[in-house]
Amino acid sequence: MLHTVAVPLIDGFAPFEFGVVCEVFGIDRTEDGVPPFDFRVCTPEPGRPVQAGVGAAMTSPFGFDQLERADLVAVPAYAIRAEYPPELLDALRAAHARGAQLLTVCSGAFVLADAGLLDGRRCTTHWRHAEEFSRRFPLARIDPDVLYVDDGQIITSAGTAAGIDAALHLVRRELGSEAATAIARRMVVPPQREGGQRQFIVQPVPERVAESLQPLLAWLSERLDTDHSVAEMARRAHMSERTFARRFLAETGTTPGRWLAAQRVLHARRLLEQSPLTVEEIARSAGFQTAAMLRHHFRRAVGVSPADYRRSFTQCP
Template structure:
């Protein structure tokens, strides 16, 4: 899956930097095959809060990466460093996939990578991003935006969502879920989910739907309805919808459909089951229904999704593109974005 380069600078937010390092820097236990080659690139020794960080390489090495991650930094009232902006732009021009976490979107915007595109950042800074870069279509509500080779996320937990989304594109949903379990975070939240809900999300073991979620996941092959879920949760359908909106940010039916699609993706990636069999196993009923919902949600038909992930597996098993050294050309086999979950 190639090289992931963290682009660092003075005043960056150490939380986003640390979570990216955790996701891409540690090979998950029990996962066979190659993992990412993680490097840290900066203009020299930099400071993140009270921490001092010595990058592995200079910013010029960003152009050799397959994926560049730009963490946010605290002082968004000033323009981002010109050297960082130029290096990120050059990396993208060389073929790198570029993703920003939180206020790192200001770097991508300054580099012109977001012109004419939809993007997001931490909700507290979306108005400022839109005012300073009017060519960017800023969405203040979503967790993250995937434009293929350019991706942006909101702050804090949403940065983790985007990192896991990248792992899912590169390695598939099963491995992304393994990484999420190791980090004890939700395995998947759609990028279009709201950045925040009106009430705090309760701890996993004490909210009203805590017992309902695993019960549903074990029964995705059944034609469950909102009434079935409400009956199991011992509440009215209206009360169920209110709790779902509070806990998940979406409706019971949309959440249920998302779980069915995620399960279908896992089966397409890990089994040779027919689309008809997967439709039955995910509660979609027929292959026609599965194809309709899958194509609308993921963006490609199930058969194409399966071929894409199997092709990428075969490619990763045969291609070893090392991080290029001084004077080397940009490594071949730049990771291409897969279908969007």
């Protein structure tokens, strides 16, 4: 049962991610049927302000000792640093050892990983930080494609608004769907979103390819609506099919078929964002022939349907 919620703050905390946990756990929703939380913001030195990353500051009467009795420790995003305060890491380890739930938002996962609490665990963080996270914490099993990961005692979430999804999931898991829905309704957000981070990740056309295949790749990129066999591509590259397949893999990191599918999905994303074309028309323009085939490849690559992606990212009036 969630009753006491502690939020540790250090210099460089992100106001939005801090606001997410305040909004879900720090506001009295009892009139909506949500059990009250004993919500405590904790700082290294009670009464001494900690600086946010946007020029503001926060002062709290509570110190990190409050983490010792919290049912949930919610770690917001902080500016990523080489080392985190030892007193914070020790408090998090102690909270975890006695069975407290731990929740991170965005780069807050770096803190738990620095404390050794994500070793061997599946977890996530903002997709822009995933590569750095993997280098620093190779024992953690990072999944950069999801909005959040529920690994039992520890829940980690992706960038910014994904913290809302993770927090509401935790409320739903611990207190039931009615409580989560009531909080979501007051926040004017969906109680549960579909999809993952893949729909937000920028995927440009590869620039760093070897010179020998660059003309072919450019030629293919201009003719995505046409079928291209490996034999045809090999002839245009003046290679045997076996040599072409080997060279293509070495220079692009994937097979011709997968490369074409990825470029067609990228083209479809642009059209969904910038054009009023129907999904059927976009499917033909991108070389998928049918809307069903586009939906299949698009959902596998991006994590959501073309229609859902368009609703989120359309630039058309």
